[in-house]
Amino acid sequence: MATIKLKPYKTPELYLEGFNISPDVFVGKSPSEIASLEGREGKTRIELGDFFEVSGTTGATASDTNILIDGDCSRVKYIGNKMTDGSITVNGNADMYVGGWMKGGSIHVKGDVDSFCGIAMEGGDIQIDGNAQNYVGCAYRGDWRGMRGGTIHINGNAGNDIGTFMLGGTIIIEKNAFIHVSTHAEGGTVIIKGDVQGRVGGQMVKGDIYVFGNIQYMLPGFKEIGMIEHEIVGEKAMFKHFIGDLGERHPKSKGKEIFGNLYLRAS
Amino acid sequence: MAEFLIKNGFVIDPTQKINGDIADIAIKDDKIVEKAGPGAKIIDAKGKVVMAGGVDVHAHVAGPKVNIGRTMRPEDKLFKSPHAQENYRMEMGFSIPSTFKTGYDYARMGYAFVMEAAMPPLHSPHVHEEIHDTPIIDEGALPVFANNWFVMEYLKNGEIENSAAYCAWLLSATKGYGIKLVNPGGTAAWAWGLNCLTIHDPVPYYDITPAEIITGLIKTNEYLGLPHSVHIHQNSLGVPGNYAVTLESLKLAEGVKARNKFNRDQVMHSTHIQFHSYGGDSWGNFESKAKDVMDYVNSHKNITVDLGCVTLDETTTMTADGPFEHHLNHLNHLKWANTDVELETAAGVVPYVYDKDIKVCGIQWAIGLELALYAKDPSRTFITTDHPNAGPFTRYPRVIKWLMSKNAREETLNTFKHCSKVVDATDIQSIDSEMSLYNIAEMTRSGPAKALGLSHMYGGLGSGLDANVAVFDLNINDMPDDPQKIEDAFLRASWFIKSGQIVVKDGEITNHGNKRTVWVNAKVKENPQVTRDIHDKFLKNYTVGIDNYSVRDYLAPNPYVINVDVEA
Ligand SMILES: [Zn+2]
Numbered sequence: 001m002a003t004i005k006l007k008p009y010k011t012p013e014l015y016l017e018g019f020n021i022s023p024d025v026f027v028g029k030s031p032s033e034i035a036s037l038e039g040r041e042g043k044t045r046i047e048l049g050d051f052f053e054v055s056g057t058t059g060a061t062a063s064d065t066n067i068l069i070d071g072d073c074s075r076v077k078y079i080g081n082k083m084t085d086g087s088i089t090v091n092g093n094a095d096m097y098v099g100g101w102m103k104g105g106s107i108h109v110k111g112d113v114d115s116f117c118g119i120a121m122e123g124g125d126i127q128i129d130g131n132a133q134n135y136v137g138c139a140y141r142g143d144w145r146g147m148r149g150g151t152i153h154i155n156g157n158a159g160n161d162i163g164t165f166m167l168g169g170t171i172i173i174e175k176n177a178f179i180h181v182s183t184h185a186e187g188g189t190v191i192i193k194g195d196v197q198g199r200v201g202g203q204m205v206k207g208d209i210y211v212f213g214n215i216q217y218m219l220p221g222f223k224e225i226g227m228i229e230h231e232i233v234g235e236k237a238m239f240k241h242f243i244g245d246l247g248e249r250h251p252k253s254k255g256k257e258i259f260g261n262l263y264l265r266a267s
Numbered sequence: 268m269a270e271f272l273i274k275n276g277f278v279i280d281p282t283q284k285i286n287g288d289i290a291d292i293a294i295k296d297d298k299i300v301e302k303a304g305p306g307a308k309i310i311d312a313k314g315k316v317v318m319a320g321g322v323d324v325h326a327h328v329a330g331p332k333v334n335i336g337r338t339m340r341p342e343d344k345l346f347k348s349p350h351a352q353e354n355y356r357m358e359m360g361f362s363i364p365s366t367f368k369t370g371y372d373y374a375r376m377g378y379a380f381v382m383e384a385a386m387p388p389l390h391s392p393h394v395h396e397e398i399h400d401t402p403i404i405d406e407g408a409l410p411v412f413a414n415n416w417f418v419m420e421y422l423k424n425g426e427i428e429n430s431a432a433y434c435a436w437l438l439s440a441t442k443g444y445g446i447k448l449v450n451p452g453g454t455a456a457w458a459w460g461l462n463c464l465t466i467h468d469p470v471p472y473y474d475i476t477p478a479e480i481i482t483g484l485i486k487t488n489e490y491l492g493l494p495h496s497v498h499i500h501q502n503s504l505g506v507p508g509n510y511a512v513t514l515e516s517l518k519l520a521e522g523v524k525a526r527n528k529f530n531r532d533q534v535m536h537s538t539h540i541q542f543h544s545y546g547g548d549s550w551g552n553f554e555s556k557a558k559d560v561m562d563y564v565n566s567h568k569n570i571t572v573d574l575g576c577v578t579l580d581e582t583t584t585m586t587a588d589g590p591f592e593h594h595l596n597h598l599n600h601l602k603w604a605n606t607d608v609e610l611e612t613a614a615g616v617v618p619y620v621y622d623k624d625i626k627v628c629g630i631q632w633a634i635g636l637e638l639a640l641y642a643k644d645p646s647r648t649f650i651t652t653d654h655p656n657a658g659p660f661t662r663y664p665r666v667i668k669w670l671m672s673k674n675a676r677e678e679t680l681n682t683f684k685h686c687s688k689v690v691d692a693t694d695i696q697s698i699d700s701e702m703s704l705y706n707i708a709e710m711t712r713s714g715p716a717k718a719l720g721l722s723h724m725y726g727g728l729g730s731g732l733d734a735n736v737a738v739f740d741l742n743i744n745d746m747p748d749d750p751q752k753i754e755d756a757f758l759r760a761s762w763f764i765k766s767g768q769i770v771v772k773d774g775e776i777t778n779h780g781n782k783r784t785v786w787v788n789a790k791v792k793e794n795p796q797v798t799r800d801i802h803d804k805f806l807k808n809y810t811v812g813i814d815n816y817s818v819r820d821y822l823a824p825n826p827y828v829i830n831v832d833v834e835a
Contacts, residue, residue: 143342144601249600
């Protein structure tokens, strides 16, 4: 695998829209061609080379291409936008929309990310070592088609609106989350290893939620139907099994109504 | 203003029965003239087709329901809103484009006039503000009348003269163009959670039927002698088996003669007829009845129709047919907006995905095209997509491609998952005919202009008409083998001159033009009863005062008023 390195040398005054930072776009280009790729700072057209020093080589295909961003990207949006293959590593923080509309490949951010990480993702892996802000693996504003596939792993905490309109794939939050988990979901799995304040599974049609810690405020649309033992992300535990959201429409399969499942670890 | 000479193009103008003759078109100021002076700017149209500016008889492009669509569908703009370009404003959205994108895209396609198809009278100031904000194209707007309390009360009592006085007042108060009917009686019934699915279902609390509303408004329209006929969205839209209701409604025009000074022949324009040409009695046995409907239309010259072609896109439905949008929301479970407009109408908005791999969508696509291909008189059959209901107006060039090329139709049909089921439920595969550029000019230019009573301004290239001239990169004697090139040519005109100004060159906007708002001022003699009724309803029923109701002149700062003196 070939590595192409972007070394940030200047902090954008506004936020930088780096929608071209993707192995699919970089593949087959020389460092100077990559440096002249378009980005936006506010309404101003910029080139990636205005903010990054580019060195190294790209692979023959996107899958052979690793992008190493060696520094802080707290003011860079859209890293890995729509990428289908290859990998990106960020040695620092990243701003919004990391791995948005991603179809394949992998992204590893060693610091924190802002909101909309993995928005409308279809496949691939995102690993965040720090915390994520809001809207992890959510749908775009207004859209009813959220995350369909792939895995997002947040090693720290996450904010609100996780997996909104989720249809497939897996989101794992190692620590705590705030509110609104799997709202309107029709599939997929969200696993929260810590606590959640509330609004878990609102208007959920289908899908699974696992909470290992506490839910401070349970939604009234969920009903406990029993206890069940599950092994999930390598941990075996007893869970209270709830179904819901009972206030939402639910499809039938073989004459049986399908519900969203909420598994809350029994203490 | 300037002089232009568009030289050596293949001129296609059905108003003068010119079909591809090589000729020059001269322009002086904002009119087409016989001869240009020696200083005229020459535009070389050699090897290209020259047509009049397009006329769209029916599209939803301005007003509250369009804006609700924009507000509730930010995802319609995602990745479809390029950064601002030099010389023109940012463009946003696909099925519910921003006002600027609306004007630009119509201009790129060589359209000069667009009729906003349903103006809620109470919200007409908003409609006019958006029209004013839409550059280049001339526009008019049709206020909706068929669920209006005044109209239903007058027509219940057979008071055509009073109905006419009220309609004339409303046209002038809203700066409207003509009389639109949407689901007659059904939208009023929706206020009670009901609908009128046949033309004989009585409207609750009104003791009148849709058939009586339609007949009464046809009489009202011809009494006034308006430029356009009644423009009707029939009852029972989008329901399997509705073609029977459609035929019954069309029959209400039988024997009625057009009475006007605007060269209009029809007394009923039946809009988005695709949505009204359905057989079967469920989505399971849903089938095309395009032939039955067009057989009737072909043999009745006092009717015009537009297609409402399904373009197989993700789009946004919006209509004053409130109960229909509720029905649609129960089919697709997506977002739904619903509103009541006091005393007048209602509206609903629902996003919709016409998926080529869903059998019903494929059949709807076929029906829209069959209707055109069965038309004996293309100049009474107009290309529309009921924008954005069956697809965005930017797909007109694609509809043209399908109509002009059997290969293009086959190519699309063969991508359907349920191709054979679509073939079984329609005639689309067995129809070999291909329409000509002349037919397309009839369906997008001369025909709609005449039906709107605007043939003295738009739709042709005769001298004295408005200087709206489009040049398309197509050679009539050597049409491309690849039908996609037809779509590409109609999507981006080589040149478009609107009101005597070059507004498009090589598909790019060059100028913001000088758009106008066209409205009809019908002058009837004093009618004290109607004046008193209007005053009373504003005191008792409306939540606004009459002084705050009308469209102020500053909201339509570029008016073109067509005066109609009504001789009773
Ligand atoms: Zn319409």
